[in-house]
Amino acid sequence: MAAAHRARRRSLGGLVLLVTSALVAAVITTSTGSGAAPADAAVVAQSWSDEFDGPSGSAPDAGKWTLETGGSGFGNHELQYYTGGSSNAALDGQGHLVITAKRNTNANLSCWYGTCQYTSARMNTARTFTQAYGHFESRIKIPRGQGIWPAFWMLGNDLGSAGWPNSGEIDIMENIGREPGTVHGTIHGPGYSGAGGIGAPYSLPGGQAFADDFHVFAVDWSPGGITWSVDGRAYQTRTQADLGGNRWVFDHPFFLILNLAVGGDWPGSPDGSSSFPQTMVVDYVRASTSNGPGRTGPIVGIGGMCVDVAGASDADRTPIQLHNCTGNPAQQWTVGGDGTVRALGKCLDVAGGSGADGAVVQLYTCNGTNAQKWTYTAAHDLTNVGANKCLDAKGNSSADGTRLQTWTCTGGANQKWTLG
Template identity: 35%
Template sequence: MKLFYFVLLMIFLVSCSSKSGYQLVWSDEFDYAGLPDSSKWSYDVEGNAWQWGNNELQHYTANRLENAVVKDGQLHIIAHKEDGFNRSYTSARLVTKGKGDWLYGRIEVRAKVASGKGTWPAIWMLPSDWEYGGWPDSGEIDIMEYVGYAPDSLFFTVHTGAYNHVKGTHKANGVLVPDAEHDYHVYALEWTASKCLFFLDDEKVFEFKKEERATSAEWPFDKRFHLIVNLAVGGNWGGKHGVDETIFPCEMLVDYVRVYQKDK
């Protein structure tokens, strides 16, 4: 049934996107069951050794249904409190790197965040080639972040060499959303050669523009980026007010991911 409605939706989207010049180039509707589609997603586990630079508490796993599974038409990213790993919590961090890398376009994700104090779910992008150097010099685009101790807020952010949270100069906007942890929302980024526009349910909530004489320090967003969907536990931001151990297992749900680009 979901496939039928998806076909109808695609017909509608194609008719709409042709007016604005956008065409669907990559998607995952999660209309299957089991592990996430390996032709579209990989697991990022490399940062387990150094807590991902944010003092996070989770151990990310790979090819483990307990932490990332597609069922009932959705991707479930699940955090557990459990023994047997080098940390007290497990979760998953899925990336499209090497399987979905884009320069400009509209990235759209319909999702429901994991809730509870200590959770830190995110939908975001990192450079695929790091041509301007390591973080933050090559940039970061946070399409959506949520921290469980602020259950009515969502955050939209960019980081660059000049503008980043280490310096306290990052460019961001926080939006009050009373049902942030209870309902699905559509998070979208429209990224062009001159600006990044962030949308919540088709309403623009943040804009970051390229400055007139910008160098890569201010605008590293002229290189390929890939998408990341993850559920972190604790960390410098997510764990600022501790972790409620009674919330586990908890999960982030993703209904679809769609990427559009304009006609050449």
């Protein structure tokens, strides 16, 4: 389903030059070095983060972010002028970044349509951090109102040479104000860009609005595909098979972008119902390498057998078993930064959230509960967070069709797993 309802939100001129210069200067890095992962969470390898700790009123860390400036409309007839410094992007002293869109009072700021009506901020990591594959997430409280357009997204680091859309774009989260309870995740590339982007929406239940609280927006990106989630609930996966024969351009490093636009072809302009200022409050941005959350592949256990979804069915309560390794999608598991382990678009789940020895392990719609959260330890145990028990091959068997369960951790061979 195409969910890109807007023209490409490209950076004109400045960002292309920024990326090109960064490549020539070889200052783009793949990690800022956040330290080794703890031994009891060996699967997690955080590669970059910004927790936005600092004094109130200070600008974003220039060692991590570049603030873009200008009022070109960014390919979408947006109305804001993006400023530098801390006037529209500043820390609040409580561990948050606050991006503020407000009415412009500076008559000297020129936009594509004349004197700018609004100012806001847009920031990227093109000079300081890029990465291919892994888990990327941010906890954000978005703004509200007609014509308001917050986003957390990524562009390919070859933007300066390949151009857009050949460089690729991954929109982790976009919201337009007239849809207060819905966000969109989309990919753009050659033959599927702008309004032809490929993605899907995610809506909160019960008429809730995203602006009312913080939510975690994430992608898990592997060579085989990209999965989007909100608050740990996966809602779509995109692979080469979704592109209608077009080229997959998501096998090279990308950089991160946060911005808050006002107006544009997709959201439309603010109207009498819109109020200013509006704020996009960001608690953190984090990235992990493909050795941690975001890796996709087999999980191999006793006897060299693979963890398998019985019958390759994506129905709720489908049994999880051991099976000869075939490499098919029923044996391709994605480890999420939210602790989930997913295949076929659903989660590895302990039935009923049981803490009893012998509890059935099944495939089930992702729901964010601890019954679906797992920790992979340095000892190669896969431990369920809710039960504090290990994934276990029943009866210490390696036979084809052996059911998997949770059991008190014993250190036995039937509880040891290798993430391929």
